[in-house]
Amino acid sequence: MHRLVRRRDFLKGAAALVAVGAVDGCRRPTYSEPAPHLAALRISVDRITRITVCTRPFRAQGPRTDVEKLGEKTMVHNYGHGGSGWSLSWGAGAIATASAMATGERDIAVIGCGAMGLTTARQLQRAGARVTIYARELPPNVRSSWATGLYTPDSRIALEEHATPEFKKTWAQMSRQSYEMFQSFLGIAGTPVEFIDQYSVSDDPGPRPESDLGGRPKFAELQREMTPDLMPRPVEFEPGSHQFGRRYLRRNSQLMFNISSYSRVLLEDFTGNGGTLQIVDFKTPADLARVKEKTLVNCTGYGARALLGDMSVTPVRGQITRLISQADATYGLRYKDTSFVPRRDGLLLQVTGENDYYGFGDETTVADRAEAEHAVTTIASLFPAPGAIS
DSSP: OOOSSOTTOHHHHHHHHHHTTOOTTOOOOOOOSOOOOOOOOOOOGGGEEEEEEEEEEEETTOOBOOEEEETTEEEEEOBOOTTOHHHHHHHHHHHHHHHHHTTSOSEEEEEOOSHHHHHHHHHHHHTTOEEEEEESOOTTSSGGGGSOOBOOTTSSOSBGGGOOHHHHHHHHHHHHHHHHHHGGGBTSTTOOEEEEEEEEEESSSSSOOOOOOTTOOOBOOOGGGOOTTTSOOOEEEOTTSSTTTTSEEEEEEEEEEOHHHHHHHHHHHHHHTTOEEEEOOOOSGGGGGGOSOSEEEEOOGGGHHHHSOOTTEEEEEEEEEEEOOOTTOOEEEEETTEEEEEETTEEEEEEOOSSTTTTBTOOOOOOOHHHHHHHHHHHHTTSOOTTOOO
């Protein structure tokens, strides 16, 4: 599941981007465009339609992409992308595809039908493979369907200690290849992918102070590796120039995935190009012997922890509160510890916490109504009743 921005806060990253290109004492650029008037969000607890919880697959050392022998099978791994599954999917799928095709086999199995499974299957088809997806569940009942749906390729990928120059190079390649592929989904029926304006509202100027991690290690700082064409420079609006009163407002453009329609497009493309689906529940590695293909690509995400006993996969709990959709809600928003995403299939709210360890190590999937209502009231506080003073 993807977050609206890094948990260290969008303001911090945006401030860093403003500094990109600054030269010896050059003044910070100013913008003369008027502040936008954003449609008021109709957000209240009585408009909640569903609360979902998923567990994102984090690995301290980053995504697993190695190849191993499993009896007579060759297993290509493609999992452990933290909160960036959708965002890195095409680039990660390209790496897995190259490894799978290098085996010489052209009948290839993909295990899992989430963000990684679907995109890897399509990459394999483009490379000339005949692909079967084996999965216990299909969209919309996979964990990836419960993501927020924003392009956040730096969302808890690894710990800083593992972010070597080679790691960063591979990550940058995955980020760019995925971003470029997403362009091909813009403007098609169902709006599977689109750009939105994303706003960050703050009661204080500048980036929020970095939160105390309680002695725990830092996550990889990858946002600074993103070039402006992947993360456009933000626009700032002065307090009093916009509808949020004396608060500080910053805008950035960002890709958003309407996951329900995006998954449907991917599935239709997969089956339309000869792909087949089989519903199978693998319990142990020995069960994979039932698969007829000799080369398998493991895209099981958090499921790899149980299937393969990979305890390096750490769950990161993420809860999404879905509200009735609103046609004129076309922008994203973040305020305090909560983010809002204007998906076509419903307004999505998520509490992201004060630092990257929010939800870390928590594998519970029971919905927390109190957390959901906190998310609703936090964003709703930005839109007071007519005549009220914010």
